[in-house]
Amino acid sequence: MSSSVVRRVLIVGGGIAGTSLALRLQRIGIQTEIVEKQAAWGATGTGITLMGPALRALERLGLLEQCLAEGVGFTEMTLFTVDGTLLDRVKLHQLLGPERPAVAGMLRPTLHRILSEAALDAGVEVRAGTSLTALRQDADGVDVDLTDGSSASYDLVVGADGWRSQVRRLLLGAQEPQARFLGQAVWRAVLDRPATVTGEFQFYGPGIKVGVTPLGPDRMYMFLVEPDASPTPPDPSRRPARMRELLSGFGGVIADVRDQITEPEQVDARPLYSLLMPAPWYRGRGILIGDAAHATTPQLAMGGAIALEDSLVLSELLASGSDLDTSLNTFMRRRFDRCRLVVDNSVQLSEWEKNASEHGEDAARLQNESFAALAADI
């Protein structure tokens, strides 16, 4: 590459990965633009569980206090049998020390608002309702054509456009790896939170796991992992009844709140896909981060954490002033094994979940090993 200095970056996709990267790059003086295909830039979906590594990354972005103030931090997970009998209380590891919670739950739109306001404050330019139509590159730069009819040149294009990444397709063409359907779906709904739900509660049924996570003083989200799911979720109008049906065997707090699920827009049903792009995640001056490179299922609740970590590591390397090829190479060395661990172990946990009665101990061990490995700094 003839010019190693990165002065101007285009990020495709304004989700967790793209927005956090834009914020960091703009703050260190690299002019950064985001194109986001949604006409209204924001996050849909219900809640998100932010594990220790995600909280650590948010602290480095200077956003942890705001996230904890607008979400709910907790340090305990309580496990129940399907009928609501207490099995165990597990104290979660407080990665950031005893003053900080181990985990936080928050609404996805709230997390997005916090990230996007910080990015806009830093001076990031965002074009919503815009995507790419073409990408061409040579040793000196990348030229892109956008759906708004404009064209522009950049030193680097970052594909942060999620698991169905268009940038991945443009960079790899026929060699693009395909995401794998795991045969499960996750159903989620935001519900009123009973005062008894003080941390994450998980309930284990035959092949079905259900949990609730606090989001705010009086709100929580419920998730349900459905085995033998179809890759096509039912029509939205049928989702509340189907989710209540899947929950019908569960007791305890699940039985208490189940009837709150009545409206189609309350229910998010998502088939689970997994994808790990083989290294390297870059071609010349185009690189993939977040789910575009490593789309993981929620068994470890670490997809958001590793997306944020990608942004921290990539921005640190681009700020170092090293040759671009060296920076991208170093990025791969620092990110690949860690992201592979999350994707592979989540797939393994998904397999075991489908036969929960045979693999309960294996799953607990693999979860603990994964959390211990991811506690190591990036």
Ligand SMILES: Cc1cc2nc3c(=O)[nH]c(=O)nc-3n(C[C@H](O)[C@H](O)[C@H](O)COP(=O)(O)OP(=O)(O)OC[C@H]3O[C@@H](n4cnc5c(N)ncnc54)[C@H](O)[C@@H]3O)c2cc1C
């Ligand atoms: C059911 C489920 C539950 C999960 N729960 C958790 C959890 O509790 N905790 C956790 O940490 N992780 C969780 N994850 C994983 C987490 O949601 C993802 O890892 C994370 O959202 C990845 O962020 P991202 O920015 O890489 O991608 P995305 O969030 O997918 O964002 C991509 C962005 O790019 C935009 N875009 C797409 N295509 C284009 C295009 N062509 N042009 C321009 N813009 C485009 C999209 O509109 C979007 O805004 C879960 C995942 C699933 C499936």
